[in-house]
Each structure stands twice: as C-alpha cells, then as structure tokens.
Amino acid sequence: MILNPVLGREIKERFRTRRAPWFFFAWVLAMACFVYLIYLLAQFVAREQFGLGRLVATGFMGRFMFELTSLLLVTAVMLVVPGLAALSVVGERERQTLSLLQVTQLSPLQLILGKLMSSLSYLLLLLVAVAPAVALPLLFGGITFGDLVGALAIVIGFAVVVGALSVWLSARARSSRGAVAGAYLGSLLLGVFAFAIMTAEIFLFAPDRGGLFGNGGRELYSTWINPYLAVVSAVDHPLTIRQDGIPRPFSPLETIVYRREGVRLSPQGWVEGIPPGGVTIQDGQQLVKEKRGPLWIRTLIVYGAISVLAILRAARIIRVPAKRPISLVRSRRATA
Numbered sequence: 001m002i003l004n005p006v007l008g009r010e011i012k013e014r015f016r017t018r019r020a021p022w023f024f025f026a027w028v029l030a031m032a033c034f035v036y037l038i039y040l041l042a043q044f045v046a047r048e049q050f051g052l053g054r055l056v057a058t059g060f061m062g063r064f065m066f067e068l069t070s071l072l073l074v075t076a077v078m079l080v081v082p083g084l085a086a087l088s089v090v091g092e093r094e095r096q097t098l099s100l101l102q103v104t105q106l107s108p109l110q111l112i113l114g115k116l117m118s119s120l121s122y123l124l125l126l127l128v129a130v131a132p133a134v135a136l137p138l139l140f141g142g143i144t145f146g147d148l149v150g151a152l153a154i155v156i157g158f159a160v161v162v163g164a165l166s167v168w169l170s171a172r173a174r175s176s177r178g179a180v181a182g183a184y185l186g187s188l189l190l191g192v193f194a195f196a197i198m199t200a201e202i203f204l205f206a207p208d209r210g211g212l213f214g215n216g217g218r219e220l221y222s223t224w225i226n227p228y229l230a231v232v233s234a235v236d237h238p239l240t241i242r243q244d245g246i247p248r249p250f251s252p253l254e255t256i257v258y259r260r261e262g263v264r265l266s267p268q269g270w271v272e273g274i275p276p277g278g279v280t281i282q283d284g285q286q287l288v289k290e291k292r293g294p295l296w297i298r299t300l301i302v303y304g305a306i307s308v309l310a311i312l313r314a315a316r317i318i319r320v321p322a323k324r325p326i327s328l329v330r331s332r333r334a335t336a
Contacts, residue, residue: 112314151231201222236250238290
C-alpha cells in the first residue's frame, strides 16, 4: 500500500514540532481531569440522591460516566477538528506552496484526501491517547462493548464531516482568519445550532392534534444532522424503555428520540400508554418497535453525503487551471 505523499509529509510536520508533546500532555491531562470529575459527580448522584445499593450504584455510575463522556467527546471533536483542518489548504496558499503541490503528479482529489486524512489521523491519535479513560466505565458495568462501539462510530463520523467541511472552506478561503472562522461556524452549525433548527421545526410544523409531536410521533429532519442525538440513538439501539425514573445525562436527549417514535414519558420516566409502533419484550426489557428507523443510521448517511460533496468541491477548487483566462477565451472566439 502506497502512502499518500501529502499525508506522509503532513504527519511528519505535525508530530515533529516542539509543541506536539506538550499538546498531547495537556490533552491527556485535561481529559483525565474531566473523567475524574465525572466519576465524582456520578458517585455523588448515586450515593446522595437515590440511595441505591452498592451493586446497583456501580452499574448506574458506569452508565452515567459513559453517557457524559460520550457527550464530552462529541464536544471535543466540534472544538478540535476545525482547528486542525482549517489551515490545511489556505496555509499552503499563504506560504505560496500550493502551486508546487498542484503541478505534481498527484490529482486534486489526492491532495484533498491527504490533507483530510492528516487532520483526522492527528485526532485519531488524540482519541487513542485517552482511550483508557474513555473505556473506564466498562469496569463499572451498566454498558456493553456495543454501546462503546456505537458512540465511537458517531464520534468518528462527526469528525469526518467536520474535517471535510473545514478542508472545503479552507480551499475557498483567501485568508487564515476566514478559514478558521468558517470552519468553526460550520462545526457549530452541526453541533449547537442544530438544536435551534430542531426547536424551530418542532414549533413551526407542529401537527394540528396531539401536541407538538402528534399522537403517533413525527419525523424531525433537522435531527438527522445532530451528533448528540445520534450518539443517544446509537447507544440506546434498540430503543429501550427505561422505567426506573432516574435522570441521566442522556435523559433530555432521549426524550426527543422517544417522542419521535410516539413514546410518551411522564416526568418520573414512566411510559404513558402504548407506543403506536408497539413494544416487544426481550430479556425482561421493553423494546420499542421503531417504525421510523434508527436515527443514528440516517445521521451517518447524511454525514457521508456531506463529506463526499465537500471533498469533491474542494478538489474542484484547487484544480489547475481553476478556469480559463478571459483573454484566451476571447482570442478563441475571435478566431472562430
């Protein structure tokens, strides 16, 4: 397998700088501190608020830590990836080295993929560095290895789409400030502003009867781009009705996922009535028959489509020549 030359150069440049070890040290230290604070918070909630038994509290703590850590990873991707990928192309243009890359035997698509993969490889190394802290909830129980894989799939998919959008905006930008501002704006649009878009969709297109979601639930198309709801859907798949009434970090987001399928929950977490899609009992748990399909699969499909489109558009922008000179076009018309 031949390594992309741009990817090989970018990896060497990123990992051989003097700031790289210190950045990794600060990253690991910050994540370790956050995980420890999450552990203290989970311990406090399990001991003081609910008075659970020791074994039950251990499983609850594992679930609590895993959910909060998953949401933290999504937020970290939203903040870190734009900074890694925003300067990938515009930096070459400002250093006047982009033209040198354009006249090599590499195609524009290979150049863009090399830039994107270098940014994602750096993020992947950051995730591997904190993998022990992220996998710590497995020791407490309450979650399975499949839950961990589902959460990581959404995190990586979100990182790919944010990186692809950042590289595309970097190819379009004429300055580093514009590229960074555009990359973070696109990241916030997917991660934060998606909640505002979802709220507008809920209230503006509410059905005539049955409240905001109707009697049988409703499809919210704005949720397809929301990484936080996708993590909840991937971890809770198949959608399980929890009847313990204990709030968790996923609880506010689970409400949207439940209501999408027509499941109504009381403030104590109990199910009000039977979901329109019906339920099935498996291993003593009530599983909702999702008539609209898992939300996280649709999110990954949308992320994949956006990523492919952004990569192709970025490759088109840096193609040489970008467009024919006006003088050449006029001379050809005059000759004709």
